[in-house]
Amino acid sequence: MTNMLAWIPFIEPVPNIGSWWPLLLLPLSIGLSLVYRAIRTKDLANYARDVTIMTMQIILAMAGLGIVFAIVVQWLVPLLPVT
Amino acid sequence: MTTEAANTGQQTFNPLAAICAWLIPGLGHWISGEKARGGLILLGIAFLWICGIFIGGLDAVDRSSDRLWFVAQAGSGPIAFAVNGLNERVIKSGNVGELIDAPAMRGQKIDKISTSMGIARANEYGILFTALAGLMNMIAILDAATRTKGERRREGEGT
Numbered sequence: 001m002t003n004m005l006a007w008i009p010f011i012e013p014v015p016n017i018g019s020w021w022p023l024l025l026l027p028l029s030i031g032l033s034l035v036y037r038a039i040r041t042k043d044l045a046n047y048a049r050d051v052t053i054m055t056m057q058i059i060l061a062m063a064g065l066g067i068v069f070a071i072v073v074q075w076l077v078p079l080l081p082v083t
Numbered sequence: 084m085t086t087e088a089a090n091t092g093q094q095t096f097n098p099l100a101a102i103c104a105w106l107i108p109g110l111g112h113w114i115s116g117e118k119a120r121g122g123l124i125l126l127g128i129a130f131l132w133i134c135g136i137f138i139g140g141l142d143a144v145d146r147s148s149d150r151l152w153f154v155a156q157a158g159s160g161p162i163a164f165a166v167n168g169l170n171e172r173v174i175k176s177g178n179v180g181e182l183i184d185a186p187a188m189r190g191q192k193i194d195k196i197s198t199s200m201g202i203a204r205a206n207e208y209g210i211l212f213t214a215l216a217g218l219m220n221m222i223a224i225l226d227a228a229t230r231t232k233g234e235r236r237r238e239g240e241g242t
Contacts (some may be wrong), residue, residue, distance in 0.1 A: 011179055013140040013205035021204040026132045028212060034127030037221040039226045044119055 029058035094229050095108050101228035105160045108220045124223045128159060139209010142201040147198040152210050155157035158217030158224075166213075181204025 009016050033054040041050045097115070104111025108128035111128055113121030135143050144166040146153045156163040173179050180199030187193045 008179065008199075010136050011141055011173060012199045013142065013201035013209060015205075017138070017203075017205045017208075021208065024138065024208050028208075028215070031127060031131035031134060031212065032215060032219065034130055035124060035216075035223065036126055036127075038120055038123035039223055044123070047123065056179050077154075 025059060025062055026055075029055045029062075032058065094231050097228045097230075100230075101224050104220070104224040104227040105158075108159060108223060111224060115227060115230060117230075124220075128216050128220050128223075131212050131219070132159065132162060135209045135212030136166065136183075138212065139201045139206050140199065141166060141174050142197075142199070142206060143209025143213050145170055149210060152214050155214035156210075156217045158219075158221040159213070160220065163213070163217065224236065 004015055030051070033051045037047055037050040037054055038044075041047050100111040100115055102111075103114050107125070109121035109123070109125035111121070112118075112124060144153065144156055146161055146167045153163065153167065174197045177195075177197060180197040182195040182197055183196040186194040201204075
């Protein structure tokens, strides 16, 4: 809490980012979708829908990769024989 | 772009649109007549930059320490150089925070670092947001420079 009081936004980095950093994937995927769909969407009337879909695709893909890697690291790798 | 190329939809390179798109994200599309598209590109690039600097602070852009990342960040145009200059003047000079001795191996020169510099996740994400903004703007630059007249007209109908 003391760190937050001393923090100067946009000059110093966000303090106490420790455990919630995975949530930053949300604004990251929104930002990427905003730019990419602005370039690629043919009819800009569908822009908001396309941005939402692409954001969800990125988040679901990253969550899926996270689950796959968790299975490999937590369950499969410990099953390997130790020499 | 020649009139013939424009009429046939043939792809040519438009250097003016590329330069404008680098100077201000979205300006390349704007001068090509796609104002809404240019505005949305600017909105997206600005969003990534604001998030990146908010999370990582000014130290997210550091040409001397993170040289390769800076190449990607510079794709966004002069803003990358401006933020790097602010980092030098505000953080690295000690105007904000305090300059302390950096850990160094025995016999190595001891550098001064600021207590306000970004480390760990905050720094990584700040760099990632701003570098991705630069890379996405590179896509926008290529799109603005190679978009054919036929494409513009067709997409303009939907806006």
